[in-house]
Structure formats: C-alpha cells, structure tokens
Amino acid sequence: MSFPSLDARPRLAPGCRLSDSSSENQVFLLMPEGALRLNQTGLKIAQLCTGDHSLEEIIERLAVQFGSADRQQVERETVSFLTRLHEKRVVDF
Amino acid sequence: MNPAPLALIAELTHRCPLHCVYCSNPVELQARENELDTPTWLRVFREAAAMGVLQVDLSGGEPLARADLEQLVAGARIAKLYVNLITSGIGLNETRLDALVHAGLDHLQLSLQDVDETAADEIAGTRAHAHKLALARMVRSRNVALTLNIVVHRKNLGRLDEMIALAEELSVQRLEIANVQYYGWALANREALLPTRDQLQQSIKTVKAAQERLKGRMRINFVVPDYYATFPKACMGGWGRKMILLDPAGRALPCHSAGIIPGLQFDNVREHPLAWIWEHSAAFREFRGEEWMPEPCRSCDRRTQDFGGCRCQALLIAGDAKATDPVCSLAPTRPLIDAALQRINSNPESEPPATTREFLYRINPASSAATSKPKDSFQQVS
Numbered sequence: 032m033s034f035p036s037l038d039a040r041p042r043l044a045p046g047c048r049l050s051d052s053s054s055e056n057q058v059f060l061l062m063p064e065g066a067l068r069l070n071q072t073g074l075k076i077a078q079l080c081t082g083d084h085s086l087e088e089i090i091e092r093l094a095v096q097f098g099s100a101d102r103q104q105v106e107r108e109t110v111s112f113l114t115r116l117h118e119k120r121v122v123d124f
Numbered sequence: 125m126n127p128a129p130l131a132l133i134a135e136l137t138h139r140c141p142l143h144c145v146y147c148s149n150p151v152e153l154q155a156r157e158n159e160l161d162t163p164t165w166l167r168v169f170r171e172a173a174a175m176g177v178l179q180v181d182l183s184g185g186e187p188l189a190r191a192d193l194e195q196l197v198a199g200a201r202i203a204k205l206y207v208n209l210i211t212s213g214i215g216l217n218e219t220r221l222d223a224l225v226h227a228g229l230d231h232l233q234l235s236l237q238d239v240d241e242t243a244a245d246e247i248a249g250t251r252a253h254a255h256k257l258a259l260a261r262m263v264r265s266r267n268v269a270l271t272l273n274i275v276v277h278r279k280n281l282g283r284l285d286e287m288i289a290l291a292e293e294l295s296v297q298r299l300e301i302a303n304v305q306y307y308g309w310a311l312a313n314r315e316a317l318l319p320t321r322d323q324l325q326q327s328i329k330t331v332k333a334a335q336e337r338l339k340g341r342m343r344i345n346f347v348v349p350d351y352y353a354t355f356p357k358a359c360m361g362g363w364g365r366k367m368i369l370l371d372p373a374g375r376a377l378p379c380h381s382a383g384i385i386p387g388l389q390f391d392n393v394r395e396h397p398l399a400w401i402w403e404h405s406a407a408f409r410e411f412r413g414e415e416w417m418p419e420p421c422r423s424c425d426r427r428t429q430d431f432g433g434c435r436c437q438a439l440l441i442a443g444d445a446k447a448t449d450p451v452c453s454l455a456p457t458r459p460l461i462d463a464a465l466q467r468i469n470s471n472p473e474s475e476p477p478a479t480t481r482e483f484l485y486r487i488n489p490a491s492s493a494a495t496s497k498p499k500d501s502f503q504q505v506s
C-alpha cells in the first residue's frame with residue numbers, strides 16, 4: 032500500500048523521531064538515512080503521527096490550526112507528505 | 125565558517141571478529157591500547173552536537189568489541205545525537221541488545237556477507253551467519269530501526285534474488301545492497317571481486333523490480349561499483365563537507381581511507397576540539413572547495429555535484445591524490461579503469477576457483493604498538 036486511506040492512523044516508524052530542539056524553527060525529522068528539516072506544517076503533521084490520530088483528524092486539525100479555507104489543498108499536501116515518508120519507511124500506517 | 129558536518133563517523137575500535145576481504149578499514153590498523161577512552165568519546169559527542177552534527181555512526185572494526193558501548197550510546201543520545209550502530213552482530217545477545225536499546229540506540233545496521241552460509245563464512249573468515257539471522261529477528265521485535273546491509277561482488281551477485289527474499293522474510297525496513305568499493309583490503313582483492321558487466325546489468329534489473337514491488341514495505345538502496353559509472357561518486361558528499369571520521373586513536377579524517385594520502389596531517393581530538401579540527405585542520409582544507417581541482421574538473425559543470433570524485437581512488441589508480449577521479453569518463457587516467465574492466469569482462473570464466481586461497485584476509489590489529497604490515501599477516505586458509 033502506498034496511498035493512505037483517511038481512516039489510517041500514521042505513526043513514526045521505529046528509529047524515526049523528531050530532534051530535541053528548543054527552537055521550533057530548527058526541528059529535524061531524524062531517520063536512518065539522515066535528517067529532514069521540517070517547516071511549520073511538516074512539524075505539525077509529524078507531531079500528530081503518533082498512531083492515535085486518523086489521517087482525517089490530522090487534516091481537520093491542520094485546516095483549523097492554519098485557518099485554511101481550502102481543506103482540499105490541506106488534504107492533498109498532507110497525503111502527499113505522508114505518502115513520501117511512507118515510501119521512505121519513515122511513517123507506518 | 126564552514127557549515128557543520130551532518131554526521132560523525134566514530135570508528136570506536138579496529139578490533140573485529142571478522143576478517144572481510146573488502147574491509148573498509150585502513151590496511152594499517154590501530155591497536156587496542158591506542159583507542160580513545162570513554163570520557164574522551166563522550167566529550168567528542170557533546171562537541172559534535174554543539175557544532176550542529178545530527179547523527180553519529182558508531183562503527184569499527186566491530187563496535188561491540190568495546191565493553192563501554194552501552195555508555196557511549198547513552199552519552200551520544202544524551203548529547204542529542206541520532207545514534208546509529210554499524211555492526212556484524214557478532215557478540216550481540218538479547219541482554220546486550222536490550223541494554224543498547226535502553227541506552228537510546230536509534231538504528232542498527234546489520235551486515236550480512238551472503239545468503240549462502242558457506243560463502244558468507246568464506247568472505248568473513250568466520251562462522252557468523254546463523255547468529256545474524258536470529259539477531260535480525262530479535263531486533264525487529266524492539267523499537268529500533270533495522271537495516272540489513274549486504275555487500276555484493278562477483279561471487280555473490282548471482283544470489284541477489286535470495287538476498288532480497290531473505291530481507292523480506294526478516295521484514296527489515298531497509299535493505300542496503302552495496303557493491304564493494306575498491307580501496308585498501310578490497311583493492312588487494314579486486315580481481316576476484318569486481319562483477320562483470322552482464323552481472324551488473326542483471327542486478328540493476330533485479331533491484332529495480334524489487335524496489336517497485338516492495339514500495340512502502342522495504343526501502344532498497346543499491347550502490348553500484350563506480351568502475352562502471354560514467355561520472356564519479358560524490359565521495360563522502362564532498363571532502364570536508366558533510367562528514368568527519370574519527371579513527372579509534374582519535375585522529376580526524378575526511379574519509380575512511382584518507383590515511384593513505386601522503387603528506388596529509390591529521391589532527392587528533394585528544395589535542396584539539398572537534399570544531400577547531402573541522403574548520404582548521406590542514407587535512408580537511410586540502411581538498412575542500414574547488415581551489416585544488418585540476419582540469420577537467422575545474423571547468424566542469426559537474427564539479428558542484430561530484431566534487432571531483434574520490435581523492436583516495438585518484439591516488440590508488442592514478443598515483444596522484446590531486447588528479448581527477450579515474451572512474452570519470454573525462455579523466456585522462458580512465459584507461460586504467462577500462463583496462464581492469466576489460467580483463468574481468470573479456471574472460472570471466474578464467475577466474476580462479478572460489479576457494480579462500482585467492483583472498484587477502486583483513487587481519488586483527490596487532491596487540492603491540494608495532495604495526496603489522498599486511499604482507500606479514502597474509503593469512504592463507506587451506
């Protein structure tokens with residue numbers, strides 16, 4: 032499976048975690064291959080990848096948090112981001 | 125100021141229970157009594173994190189040979205580094221694995237020499253294979269990333285399908301299939317290890333199909349031998365750009381084998397802070413940037429992608445560390461690479477039989493301070 036359903040509950044895979052950082056502008060997603068510097072949206076998504084939230088909930092929260100009127104766009108971007116991380120084996124569903 | 129390196133490669137020891145014929149350690153190994161002690165490594169990890177290094181690769185030799193490995197993992201993690209352990213798994217039982225995971229290990233890279241036990245043991249010069257399979261299963265049941273590393277060469281590329289099947293059976297998240305790179309021990313054994321062109325093409329097809337089939341389940345990274353490439357690899361992501369390596373004695377090197385380059389002075393973390401070394405050490409400045417580059421690199425559009433390729437390969441093949449990497453199709457010394465490929469491809473059937481007799485085995489470091497020369501320790505296994 033490479034495309035997540037809205038019911039899926041993404042979580043960071045073993046050995047993948049957010050860096051400890053005092054500044055939100057300098058948070059990395061650490062993984063075996065190296066690190067990914069996260070922007071604010073990426074960080075919010077990664078923080079919600081705990082296995083407790085469905086993809087639908089994550090999209091909902093982001094849309095509210097960023098006050099985005101275009102829920103479709105939030106959904107597209109979130110799904111695309113998580114699909115890429117899933118293919119890198121950084122996020123499990 | 126140079127941007128900080130992303131990774132620190134910590135060669136904790138050169139001691140190793142294996143004797144792989146393609147070992148990436150230098151041919152002159154550091155003895156146990158020269159190894160850095162625990163507090164020095166812990167200080168170095170803190171300095172690395174403070175510089176902006178994100179990841180430490182605990183490597184060797186066999187890092188498990190260090191009795192203080194758990195402490196080092198914990199110290200690196202407390203310093204806020206991402207902790208990788210690169211191991212053959214020999215000497216790792218369930219109790220020690222749990223201790224390492226508890227200490228904060230993020231990722232374990234387990235090397236496997238072959239899927240065929242007899243062949244694997246021939247390459248590594250010891251019986252190790254069965255234990256590794258059990259270990260891989262053990263790691264998978266813990267909260268730590270697992271990569272299976274398989275080194276490939278002419279003798280085992282024919283078993284690539286079985287290797288991928290094994291990785292699937294073990295349900296590892298990542299599989300790295302890396303062709304041998306020809307330095308040090310591997311260069312000494314090149315004629316027996318370099319794959320043929322047909323083998324290579326077949327293997328690329330096999331890997332591509334597996335990558336497609338296993339997308340989202342297993343990530344497969346495939347490293348081809350650069351002898352068959354048109355352009356050189358960006359060795360270490362460029363000299364003094366992304367990585368800093370410390371050998372067991374604390375010498376800071378830009379890459380695994382930089383010690384072979386004559387005239388380079390390596391500074392030691394016993395005497396200098398890591399950040400000072402990164403910025404000022406002559407060895408790191410020697411090939412950093414573009415000043416040192418000869419033609420055709422100097423005016424080549426690819427110089428910002430491959431940084432002139434590998435300095436050690438230039439020395440080993442072209443006889444000059446400042447030369448363009450000889451694997452580059454634009455290098456004046458490319459015919460030397462082509463000659464090696466020609467020999468191997470024109471008559472692959474004439475290769476010597478697959479006995480251990482043809483290999484130069486990597487040795488264990490001398491226990492005395494005297495360095496043993498490889499010719500003195502050539503092990504013939506009958």
